[in-house]
Amino acid sequence: MLDIIMKVFGKAEKKSGKIAKERLQVVLIHDRASVSPEIMEQLKNDIIAVISKYMVINKNDMEISLANDDESVALVANIPVNSLRHKI
Amino acid sequence: MSEIIVITSGKGGVGKTTTTANIGVGLAMRGNRVALIDTDTGLRNLDLLLGLENRIMYDLVDVTSGRVKFNKALVRHKKYDTLYLLPTSQVKDKSAVNPEQLVELCKEMQKDFDFIIIDCPAGIEQGFKTAIAAADCAIVVTMPEISAVRDADKIIGELGRADKENIKLIVNRIRPQMVENGDMLDMEDINEILSIDCIGQVPDDEMVVTATNRGEPVIAMKDSTAGKAYKNIVGRLCGERIPFYKPPKEGFFAKLKKLFGMF
Ligand SMILES: Nc1ncnc2c1ncn2[C@@H]1O[C@H](COP(=O)(O)OP(=O)(O)OP(=O)(O)O)[C@@H](O)[C@H]1O
Ligand SMILES: [Mg+2]
Numbered sequence: 001m002l003d004i005i006m007k008v009f010g011k012a013e014k015k016s017g018k019i020a021k022e023r024l025q026v027v028l029i030h031d032r033a034s035v036s037p038e039i040m041e042q043l044k045n046d047i048i049a050v051i052s053k054y055m056v057i058n059k060n061d062m063e064i065s066l067a068n069d070d071e072s073v074a075l076v077a078n079i080p081v082n083s084l085r086h087k088i
Numbered sequence: 089m090s091e092i093i094v095i096t097s098g099k100g101g102v103g104k105t106t107t108t109a110n111i112g113v114g115l116a117m118r119g120n121r122v123a124l125i126d127t128d129t130g131l132r133n134l135d136l137l138l139g140l141e142n143r144i145m146y147d148l149v150d151v152t153s154g155r156v157k158f159n160k161a162l163v164r165h166k167k168y169d170t171l172y173l174l175p176t177s178q179v180k181d182k183s184a185v186n187p188e189q190l191v192e193l194c195k196e197m198q199k200d201f202d203f204i205i206i207d208c209p210a211g212i213e214q215g216f217k218t219a220i221a222a223a224d225c226a227i228v229v230t231m232p233e234i235s236a237v238r239d240a241d242k243i244i245g246e247l248g249r250a251d252k253e254n255i256k257l258i259v260n261r262i263r264p265q266m267v268e269n270g271d272m273l274d275m276e277d278i279n280e281i282l283s284i285d286c287i288g289q290v291p292d293d294e295m296v297v298t299a300t301n302r303g304e305p306v307i308a309m310k311d312s313t314a315g316k317a318y319k320n321i322v323g324r325l326c327g328e329r330i331p332f333y334k335p336p337k338e339g340f341f342a343k344l345k346k347l348f349g350m351f
Contacts, residue, residue: 015270020234021277028241028281 033066033073040064047077056082090123090201092194093325094223096247098239100210102231103260106296108207109137110307110315111227114322116171117307120202123162125194126176127219128209129184135175138165139303149177152189158197167304172201182214187221194222212246220247225254228284231261232273241282257284258321261292275332288321289332290314 035043044064051057058080067076095108105128112124125148126134135141146161151174158174165171177184194204208219220226226247230240240257247255259275266272275289293314299306307318320330 017267017270017272017274017277020273021281024234024237024273024281027238031238031241032245 029073030068033068035066047079051079053085055084058082090121090198090204091225092198092204092206092223093225093227094206094208094220095227095229096208096216096220096243097210097229097236098212098243099230099236102229102236103258103290104210104229105133105137105207106300106305107227107229107258107260107290107318108134108205109305110318111322111325112138112171112203112205113165113168113305114307114318115203115205115325116165116168118322118326119170121170121200122203122205123172123174123197123201125174125190125204125206127185127190127206127215129176129215130178130181131209132176132178134207135163135173136303137300137305138171138173140165140173140175141303144175147175147177149180149184152185152193158193159200182209182218185218186214187218190218191222212243216243216246217250220250220252223252225256226252227256227258227287229258229260230278230282232259232263232267232275232278234273237273237278237281244282244284255284256287257282258287259289262289263292274334276334286332287324288317290317290321 044062047064048057048059048062062077062079064075064077067074093111095104095111097104105126108124108126112122116122124134124138126132127148128134129149132147135144140163143163145163146156148161150156151158151161162172162174165173190206197204204222206219206223209215228240228243228247230236244255257279259278262274263272267274275286279286291313293306293312295309295312296306296314299309299312299315305318306312306315307322309315323330
């Protein structure tokens with residue numbers, strides 16, 4: 001009986017159409033952010049080139065990746081700096 | 089100069105070929121000169137949907153390989169005499185035609201037609217790349233179903249990378265009753281998820297099957313809901329402003345009605 005009352009007032013379990021929409025919204029964030037290894041490599045080289053104008057960095061130990069959590073995507077870079085360049 | 093439209097989807101079996109046939113017939117009914125090119129090499133279907141399977145002499149590969157001129161391979165429709173089909177090869181595979189050849193062919197055909205419509209194979213491999221190469225406009229067909237929408241998103245990404253900016257969406261096989269019950273994605277949901285202009289929603293309709301059985305696209309049938317939807321799509325493609333039908337989603341009242349089984 002309680003179940004029926006809940007249904008009438010729309011508090012019952014979520015409709016499958018809504019579930020589909022929410023699942024899609026999340027999975028597409030991940031799909032759209034997935035980048036091919038080639039592009040990742042190019043991105044890494046470009047970042048090295050830019051940062052090297054200002055700093056001496058340790059290219060071998062640097063890490064670049066895309067981090068996904070449930071709702072968003074972040075570009076995470078860990079770039080060890082050896083020294084700063086003064087005046088270019 | 090004709091407009092070149094590719095009908096594509098990502099996921100297979102969502103209704104690309106059905107859409108191609110119906111839009112082709114619809115445009116021809118309005119007096120346009122239309123050429124349909126089937127690029128689903130190895131899996132020839134469009135001829136069946138149009139009832140032209142017994143009239144094929146040459147195919148797309150005969151044309152792109154230079155064996156015959158395109159006008160020799162074109163099959164004219166019996167009933168709509170401004171509609172032509174360039175059938176695909178049933179024996180070759182997807183690599184038999186490359187993008188440059190299709191671009192070249194469309195360029196040659198453009199002066200003879202108002203519309204060239206290309207039916208694309210499923211997937212994102214070589215056949216897809218060939219099919220989209222010549223197009224100014226892409227119509228992405230999807231279904232109100234989670235995997236079909238995901239694949240449509242993938243295709244939209246690929247089209248963007250290929251610099252195709254004019255992309256439109258058709259949501260096929262909507263079941264209004266399920267949408268009304270909140271158990272199916274509707275056009276608005278999918279539109280919001282994919283952020284692509286929608287030019288039509290086509291209901292799931294048994295008459296699509298009977299029409300296919302007869303080789304006469306459903307757009308020609310008077311009492312078909314899918315046929316009506318395709319007519320609207322053709323109208324919108326021709327620049328008419330036709331409002332969209334919005335199936336109501338289940339609200340409090342509908343639930344109450346159902347519960348008491350009254351009105
Ligand atoms: N609106 C509809 N209502 C009912 N049945 C439909 C509808 N649209 C398509 N179909 C059916 O779905 C099936 C697949 O359609 P179709 O061949 O057009 O898809 P496709 O995307 O071209 O497939 P493929 O990827 O294999 O080329 C067919 O049997 C067709 O009759
Ligand atoms: Mg097909």
